[in-house]
Amino acid sequence: MKQVLFPLNMEELWSMWRDTPDAGLMAGGTDLLVKLRNKRITLKTIICLEKIEELQQIKTDGAQISIGAMISHQQLLDNQVVKSRLECLHQAVAVLGSPPIRHMGTIGGNICTASPAGDTLPPLYVLEAELELISPAGSRLVPIKEFIYGPGKTVLAPMEIIRQLIIELPAPGVKTGYYKVGQRKSLAIAVCSLAVYLQQAADGSIAEARLAWGSAGPTVMRFTEVEALLQGRKISFDLLKECGQAVAEKVKPVSDLRAGADYRRQLAASLLMRLLPD
Amino acid sequence: MLIKFYLNGELKEVSSDSDKRAVDLLREDLGLTGTKEGCGEGECGACSILVDGVSKLSCLMLAAQLDGHTITTIEGLADGEKLHPVQAAFVDRGALQCGFCSPGMAIASLDLLKRNPHPSRHEIRQGLSGNLCRCTGYQKIVDAVEAAALEMGDKL
Amino acid sequence: MQGLLGLAALHSAGRPVKMWNSREQSFLTSSKRHPAHMHYRLGCRQDGSLHALSCRIVLDTGAYASLGGPVLALALEHAAGVYRIENVHIEGFCVYTNNPISGAFRGFGAPQVLAALEQMVDMLADKLGMDPLDFRLKNAVNRGDELGSGVVMSRSTGILACLQTMQKHPFWIDRKNWEKNAPPFKRRAVGIAAGLQGTGYGPKVADVANAKLELLMDGRFRIYSGVADMGQGNNPTNVQIAGEILGQPADAFELLQPDTGRSLPSGSSSASRTTYSFGNALQGACLLLKDRILARVCQMGMGIYKEDLLLAPGRVRHIPSGRDIPLTVIAGAMSDSERVSVNTYTAPVARHKEIVDPAVAAAGFPHLVFSFACHLARIEIDELTGEVTVCGYLACTDGGRVLNPQLYEQQIQGGIVQGIGYALWEDFKVSSGEVQSTNLSTYIIPGSLDVPDIISLPVETVEGTGPFGMKGIGEIGINLPYPAIANAVAQATGQRIKKGPLSAERVWQALHAGEEQ
Numbered sequence: 033m034k035q036v037l038f039p040l041n042m043e044e045l046w047s048m049w050r051d052t053p054d055a056g057l058m059a060g061g062t063d064l065l066v067k068l069r070n071k072r073i074t075l076k077t078i079i080c081l082e083k084i085e086e087l088q089q090i091k092t093d094g095a096q097i098s099i100g101a102m103i104s105h106q107q108l109l110d111n112q113v114v115k116s117r118l119e120c121l122h123q124a125v126a127v128l129g130s131p132p133i134r135h136m137g138t139i140g141g142n143i144c145t146a147s148p149a150g151d152t153l154p155p156l157y158v159l160e161a162e163l164e165l166i167s168p169a170g171s172r173l174v175p176i177k178e179f180i181y182g183p184g185k186t187v188l189a190p191m192e193i194i195r196q197l198i199i200e201l202p203a204p205g206v207k208t209g210y211y212k213v214g215q216r217k218s219l220a221i222a223v224c225s226l227a228v229y230l231q232q233a234a235d236g237s238i239a240e241a242r243l244a245w246g247s248a249g250p251t252v253m254r255f256t257e258v259e260a261l262l263q264g265r266k267i268s269f270d271l272l273k274e275c276g277q278a279v280a281e282k283v284k285p286v287s288d289l290r291a292g293a294d295y296r297r298q299l300a301a302s303l304l305m306r307l308l309p310d
Numbered sequence: 311m312l313i314k315f316y317l318n319g320e321l322k323e324v325s326s327d328s329d330k331r332a333v334d335l336l337r338e339d340l341g342l343t344g345t346k347e348g349c350g351e352g353e354c355g356a357c358s359i360l361v362d363g364v365s366k367l368s369c370l371m372l373a374a375q376l377d378g379h380t381i382t383t384i385e386g387l388a389d390g391e392k393l394h395p396v397q398a399a400f401v402d403r404g405a406l407q408c409g410f411c412s413p414g415m416a417i418a419s420l421d422l423l424k425r426n427p428h429p430s431r432h433e434i435r436q437g438l439s440g441n442l443c444r445c446t447g448y449q450k451i452v453d454a455v456e457a458a459a460l461e462m463g464d465k466l
Numbered sequence: 467m468q469g470l471l472g473l474a475a476l477h478s479a480g481r482p483v484k485m486w487n488s489r490e491q492s493f494l495t496s497s498k499r500h501p502a503h504m505h506y507r508l509g510c511r512q513d514g515s516l517h518a519l520s521c522r523i524v525l526d527t528g529a530y531a532s533l534g535g536p537v538l539a540l541a542l543e544h545a546a547g548v549y550r551i552e553n554v555h556i557e558g559f560c561v562y563t564n565n566p567i568s569g570a571f572r573g574f575g576a577p578q579v580l581a582a583l584e585q586m587v588d589m590l591a592d593k594l595g596m597d598p599l600d601f602r603l604k605n606a607v608n609r610g611d612e613l614g615s616g617v618v619m620s621r622s623t624g625i626l627a628c629l630q631t632m633q634k635h636p637f638w639i640d641r642k643n644w645e646k647n648a649p650p651f652k653r654r655a656v657g658i659a660a661g662l663q664g665t666g667y668g669p670k671v672a673d674v675a676n677a678k679l680e681l682l683m684d685g686r687f688r689i690y691s692g693v694a695d696m697g698q699g700n701n702p703t704n705v706q707i708a709g710e711i712l713g714q715p716a717d718a719f720e721l722l723q724p725d726t727g728r729s730l731p732s733g734s735s736s737a738s739r740t741t742y743s744f745g746n747a748l749q750g751a752c753l754l755l756k757d758r759i760l761a762r763v764c765q766m767g768m769g770i771y772k773e774d775l776l777l778a779p780g781r782v783r784h785i786p787s788g789r790d791i792p793l794t795v796i797a798g799a800m801s802d803s804e805r806v807s808v809n810t811y812t813a814p815v816a817r818h819k820e821i822v823d824p825a826v827a828a829a830g831f832p833h834l835v836f837s838f839a840c841h842l843a844r845i846e847i848d849e850l851t852g853e854v855t856v857c858g859y860l861a862c863t864d865g866g867r868v869l870n871p872q873l874y875e876q877q878i879q880g881g882i883v884q885g886i887g888y889a890l891w892e893d894f895k896v897s898s899g900e901v902q903s904t905n906l907s908t909y910i911i912p913g914s915l916d917v918p919d920i921i922s923l924p925v926e927t928v929e930g931t932g933p934f935g936m937k938g939i940g941e942i943g944i945n946l947p948y949p950a951i952a953n954a955v956a957q958a959t960g961q962r963i964k965k966g967p968l969s970a971e972r973v974w975q976a977l978h979a980g981e982e983q
Binding site for chain 2: 488697790881883885905906907911
């Protein structure tokens with residue numbers, strides 16, 4: 033018989049994990065239990081993190097927000113700071129899965145699944161979220177783009193988890209957004225997605241641009257050259273077209289059942305047009 | 311392990327393999343077959359239940375996760391023979407055909423109406439967007455939720 | 467399936483057995499709508515009258531025939547749509563492949579051929595510079611006309627009325643205005659399509675239903691339904707039919723679900739026949755039992771005539787005397803066999819022209835009774851992604867008389883949403899005989915946010931052969947979303963996408979076709 037363990041705090045987690053080093057960790061379960069059902073993985077022990085209070089805090093001090101790994105997508109959707117200051121993340125969780133999936137799935141889980149299609153990831157890349165990883169040995173801070181290095185691949189060491197995300201709140205006036213193409217309007221895995229972070233100077237030119245694409249390569253992708261193209265210029269059709277051409281050459285999408293690589297490449301470029309004012 | 315939880319208002323103590331799925335505990339061990347399994351992967355919403363008033367997918371929960379919580383399944387909606395206003399509205403508006411998605415749809419409706427007692431038709435469609443239906447085309451389900459919202463006002 | 471269950475039951479120590487496929491098993495093993503390869507040529511005269519049709523239809527039935535033959539026959543019968551066409555050559559093949567099995571699916575071959583034909587009709591109207599609705603109005607059949615497929619319209623034929631109803635609807639009248647008001651990076655278009663669906667099995671397999679009705683000792687009635695209600699609502703319609711004839715309220719009936727031990731065989735819930743065929747049988751059983759009840763009352767006293775009797779809720783009233791005789795009393799006076807009426811109904815069949823290939827005739831060609839419809843889809847294409855949103859949808863349907871408006875709408879709405887799925891997303895992917903789309907995350911069916919509210923306008927005719935004038939409408943809804951949406955997509959993109967579904971990816975390619983040259 034398999035066992036399911038529910039540590040109540042970090043101390044219990046470490047001790048249970050020490051006793052069952054091959055245990056699988058479960059956050060919201062929306063990916064893990066599908067993998068178990070399809071026998072893509074087998075586990076003798078599951079350690080369920082849902083009772084650890086420490087992982088379920090959202091704190092904000094005006095300059096930054098820290099989000100516990102076990103915060104659900106719905107909690108993000110309901111959070112006023114996320115809604116008003118982290119629009120791209122708010123828009124992403126609004127189109128992630130479906131209502132019950134959002135009630136169950138967690139931000140830490142979405143990050144650790146490390147799918148290039150994970151909806152929270154492109155926003156976290158443009159927000160340059162930092163992850164606080166914690167293990168019995170202590171904690172360390174890792175930027176999200178260094179945390180994930182391939183599909184399903186993260187730098188988590190044995191006996192290490194994400195404790196929380198730390199995100200610097202964008203300055204007032206910074207515009208962020210998330211644009212997703214899925215096969216339908218809910219319950220959809222991103223065919224291609226784009227998160228943006230734009231800071232404009234007083235003259236309307238772009239002071240800083242951050243762009244991150246989902247489902248356009250093995251991990252979420254940002255391109256400094258493309259972001260540099262926008263620097264100091266004003267958003268226009270022609271500028272976005274130019275950026276799009278550069279992006280189309282850089283993304284590395286795959287063909288699968290949902291879409292062809294070429295279409296994804298073109299989407300990566302054309303989604304930039306969403307930045308044009310209405 | 312011994313799992314203790316409130317199920318449709320009654321305290322239950324069930325001995326179960328802790329890695330059994332919640333949907334199997336409900337259907338197989340407790341005989342509550344109103345909760346359906348449509349896909350086993352979180353794609354269809356047929357297995358939705360309320361956990362502490364929030365809709366969740368019982369096919370993606372372990373039985374052990376029910377421990378200590380308050381669970382409502384479709385069987386817990388009616389008051390004896392008296393249907394819950396959401397159920398009554400489904401019947402009245404013809405919001406079902408084969409019925410397989412209906413328990414999940416009713417659970418999703420309750421979750422929605424609790425968050426938003428006066429939803430627009432679009433908000434209702436959003437609230438039901440985790441529940442697939444192959445028969446109705448959704449329109450009559452939206453009609454029913456609209457009617458139930460009107461009927462219940464802020465009573466939920 | 468029944469055989470496997472039977473074997474399982476032998477080992478279940480008397481407990482009931484059931485078979486439960488996982489979603490993946492269901493995807494792998496259940497029969498699917500036939501993939502169709504269709505080649506169409508359609509011609510008309512200068513004045514817009516259709517003159518010639520030549521088409522070749524190849525259905526992929528997989529490794530087993532299943533119902534491939536009958537599906538093909540229905541496809542051929544519907545291949546010329548609702549039009550009079552003088553010169554017609556329709557040929558079809560149902561081919562074995564190493565792909566998964568195809569079989570009966572809502573529409574039974576009609577959705578495929580109408581998807582092709584109705585796009586041809588739009589293309590031809592466009593070539594001619596004629597309004598696509600006028601073009602259809604000019605060529606659609608009236609009662610007494612002959613379809614291009616050779617079937618004579620000898621029963622209620624409401625397609626012209628459907629088209630006229632659409633012509634008067636704001637969605638049609640205001641279409642140019644609506645299209646013009648597209649937001650930035652969106653293109654809007656309005657597409658239409660017309661079609662039909664035969665009711666019943668056709669002439670070769672006798673379409674028989676056996677209704678059984680019993681007056682119970684407590685004065686209520688029991689209907690022994692012979693056709694399964696899978697949710698489409700034929701059971702309540704049965705109660706309506708019986709209640710109307712017997713003058714009883716709904717709660718005076720007990721409805722027995724089909725049960726091989728108690729009810730009589732009445733065929734399948736399919737082929738848009740369920741209410742039509744069983745309803746007819748039930749109508750006869752009701753009339754028979756009513757007659758017996760009144761006859762029994764006449765024998766209870768001197769000088770009572772049937773003409774003076776009224777069957778009313780729970781009683782028979784003798785109008786001249788104002789006296790009521792409770793049904794419980796009458797039931798007590800009747801013998802067991804007298805309280806039960808049984809009626810067999812065999813659906814009438816059509817005659818066909820001698821030119822029809824006997825093999826096609828053997829597979830169930832032609833039908834006698836048809837339902838008709840025309841649909842209109844308002845769509846918006848996202849130029850940046852190719853995504854198609856159906857913003858509005860109108861269906862004008864001739865399903866004869868509407869017996870139960872709510873159940874009628876259920877069938878129309880549900881059929882249309884399945885049809886929108888067929889048009890835009892549903893893609894059962896197979897590679898070298900192996901199923902690729904094995905679950906609901908890869909076989910995309912529409913969710914609640916993906917479809918609009920549907921406007922359903924019944925265009926009632928009275929079908930003389932149907933119970934209370936109705937015809938079957940279980941399937942017609944699914945037949946036209948594909949061509950209506952495809953016609954709109956073609957208008958918006960200037961391109962015909964010849965392979966379904968009209969996925970965002972394909973629409974995107976259509977939007978950018980010719981850019982690379």
